[in-house]
Amino acid sequence: MLRSLFDRLNRQQGAPSAAGCGFDGSRLLAYHDRELTGIERKQVEAHLEQCASCRAELAGHDRAESALLSAGATLTSPGDLRSEFYARLERSQRRPARIGWQVAVPAAACAGLLLVFGRTLLLQPPAPRGGVANTAAGVAPAQSGRLADDDGQHKSVPSAPVAASTPSPSARAIGHGMAAAAHNATSAVAAASTGRRRGRFPLFTVTIRPATRTVAQRRVRRPMQVAIADVNLHSRTAGGPGVDGATATYMSDTAADRSFLFERPAGAGLLAERNRKTTSGPAYSLAFADGEPRRDERELRDSPRGAAVVLASLPRADLHVSDESRDFMASTHIDAEGTRRAKRETVRVEDDNDTAAESVELPPIP
Amino acid sequence: MNGDQAVRTDDDSALVARFLRGDSAAFDSLFVKHQDYVYNIVFGIVGSQEEARDLTQEVFLQVYRSLPKFRYGSRFATWLYRIAVNRGVDAARGSKRWRFLPILDEPSCATMAAEPDLQPESVFERKLERDQVQKVLMRCPVAHREALVLRYFRDLTVEEIAEVLGCSVAAAKVRLHRARKVFKDNFMAMDAGQTPGARDAEESDAAQPVR
Numbered sequence: 001m002l003r004s005l006f007d008r009l010n011r012q013q014g015a016p017s018a019a020g021c022g023f024d025g026s027r028l029l030a031y032h033d034r035e036l037t038g039i040e041r042k043q044v045e046a047h048l049e050q051c052a053s054c055r056a057e058l059a060g061h062d063r064a065e066s067a068l069l070s071a072g073a074t075l076t077s078p079g080d081l082r083s084e085f086y087a088r089l090e091r092s093q094r095r096p097a098r099i100g101w102q103v104a105v106p107a108a109a110c111a112g113l114l115l116v117f118g119r120t121l122l123l124q125p126p127a128p129r130g131g132v133a134n135t136a137a138g139v140a141p142a143q144s145g146r147l148a149d150d151d152g153q154h155k156s157v158p159s160a161p162v163a164a165s166t167p168s169p170s171a172r173a174i175g176h177g178m179a180a181a182a183h184n185a186t187s188a189v190a191a192a193s194t195g196r197r198r199g200r201f202p203l204f205t206v207t208i209r210p211a212t213r214t215v216a217q218r219r220v221r222r223p224m225q226v227a228i229a230d231v232n233l234h235s236r237t238a239g240g241p242g243v244d245g246a247t248a249t250y251m252s253d254t255a256a257d258r259s260f261l262f263e264r265p266a267g268a269g270l271l272a273e274r275n276r277k278t279t280s281g282p283a284y285s286l287a288f289a290d291g292e293p294r295r296d297e298r299e300l301r302d303s304p305r306g307a308a309v310v311l312a313s314l315p316r317a318d319l320h321v322s323d324e325s326r327d328f329m330a331s332t333h334i335d336a337e338g339t340r341r342a343k344r345e346t347v348r349v350e351d352d353n354d355t356a357a358e359s360v361e362l363p364p365i366p
Numbered sequence: 367m368n369g370d371q372a373v374r375t376d377d378d379s380a381l382v383a384r385f386l387r388g389d390s391a392a393f394d395s396l397f398v399k400h401q402d403y404v405y406n407i408v409f410g411i412v413g414s415q416e417e418a419r420d421l422t423q424e425v426f427l428q429v430y431r432s433l434p435k436f437r438y439g440s441r442f443a444t445w446l447y448r449i450a451v452n453r454g455v456d457a458a459r460g461s462k463r464w465r466f467l468p469i470l471d472e473p474s475c476a477t478m479a480a481e482p483d484l485q486p487e488s489v490f491e492r493k494l495e496r497d498q499v500q501k502v503l504m505r506c507p508v509a510h511r512e513a514l515v516l517r518y519f520r521d522l523t524v525e526e527i528a529e530v531l532g533c534s535v536a537a538a539k540v541r542l543h544r545a546r547k548v549f550k551d552n553f554m555a556m557d558a559g560q561t562p563g564a565r566d567a568e569e570s571d572a573a574q575p576v577r
Contacts (some may be wrong), residue, residue: 029547031541060553064550065518067495067498067499067553068519068549070496071499071500074493074496075406075410077401078405081401082401084419085397085422085427088423088519089430254396257523
């Protein structure tokens with residue numbers, strides 16, 4: 001039955017041989033695979049005797065197959081794959097939990113709280129251990145904020161007073177939760193949060209800087225302008241086209257000042273970590289190799305929404321900005337010869353439901 | 367051959383069981399045994415050594431974390447290859463969306479040096495041929511690549527391919543047939559383009575691969 005279904009499908013597609021003689025290509029393939037028997041086989045053989053193009057077709061299948069088979073047989077994985085894997089496994093186990101959405105939201109909220117009440121909190125005795133469970137309280141307002149955001153409501157109620165209206169012991173517990181999260185993540189720093197409106201999710205930035213990589217993550221929850229303000233590559237003159245360091249800053253309309261996107265100090269070795277499985281929104285990552293040309297694309301996967309900026313292909317660097325569906329929106333190209341030759345681009349990141357992009361090119365940096 | 371495979375399958379199950387009992391050496395055995403296969407699969411799909419290396423590690427990281435949830439209803443290898451194929455396809459589609467066209471890695475001296483028992487010329491020729499196969503693969507749609515890679519790089523039967531891809535045997539067969547046809551057409555076109563005096567044809571082929 002499967003066979004007949006398969007044959008029917010092939011007939012529907014026409015599946016003629018490339019030769020153009022009208023002979024059924026799938027029969028030729030079946031003959032090639034020695035699947036035909038008896039009369040079918042003889043029919044094909046009879047046709048082959050008089051049709052040069054089908055003979056060529058058959059020979060093509062032979063060559064393509066043997067090439068594929070030998071390619072598969074000669075390919076082996078790189079020798080250091082195993083050691084690299086275990087190093088990576090160990091790293092991932094050492095970092096108990098990624099600073100994810102659930103952690104980052106209360107963390108961001110309490111970063112704001114700490115700014116306001118930090119002094120008082122620091123002077124108070126630590127909260128009882130059970131208080132950590134109250135961290136969930138930090139999630140609740142955030143989630144309701146997100147729902148309201150999806151509904152498209154715009155209420156100009158500052159978020160800080162809302163949080164501040166909760167009893168101070170709970171706020172203290174949240175503060176400890178954040179401190180614990182930051183401590184666990186090997187010198188991870190959670191900062192920011194300038195949510196000004198209820199119903200619009202607060203912006204926040206989480207910067208993770210373990211020894212081997214620098215990853216900045218940022219979730220965009222409102223229509224906003226992101227301008228790539230400055231990309232700086234520190235070229236090494238003596239050692240060829242290598243890049244010693246790179247920094248990128250961005251500017252948004254909501255945060256009046258420039259924010260630091262990523263930095264790579266000179267001489268610190270290879271940075272090539274991709275942030276694939278993030279559940280906490282877009283990630284910006286940077287990768288380059290010292291001293292050797294290398295294709296390296298860093299991309300964002302599984303990003304629910306937001307903007308992603310990727311700096312890639314150093315020493316020839318391309319800075320990409322994409323929207324939540326990972327569609328290409330804008331890019332900036334930087335040559336390695338100059339230390340600063342970035343174009344400025346402004347990218348509009350629309351609301352969650354509207355990913356229309358608008359790109360405005362500004363004059364290049366002099 | 368079949369007997370061989372059965373033994374290997376049993377080996378895998380035993381290793382998985384040992385790993386789940388806390389024997390980390392068992393995982394290492396699984397890793398060593400399957401790393402080339404996984405690498406082959408993802409390399410065939412994404413066409414970049416570096417990316418394949420990265421993805422192979424990610425596949426095994428995922429396996430390491432998900433093994434406790436592994437159900438013995440399916441073979442370990444099938445499950446593993448499914449993860450590898452999904453990762454590879456995601457990466458290939460993702461990079462396409464990002465407009466990073468497949469870039470083939472330059473022939474690496476390290477790879478060649480890793481095969482010391484062979485004459486340099488033959489190693490070089492094999493590498494050229496393999497690169498050519500990869501170039502052709504990268505001209506094929508991703509759905510075709512995964513079928514071809516499983517069939518020829520991993521030597522799976524149509525039934526096994528169907529299991530890995532999660533489709534019916536008939537669908538797998540149709541896909542494989544189409545993939546072989548497309549690969550063959552591209553392969554022949556590229557081959558013809560490489561004969562002396564036909565360089566232009568090669569370029570125009572590259573611009574318009576047969577789909």
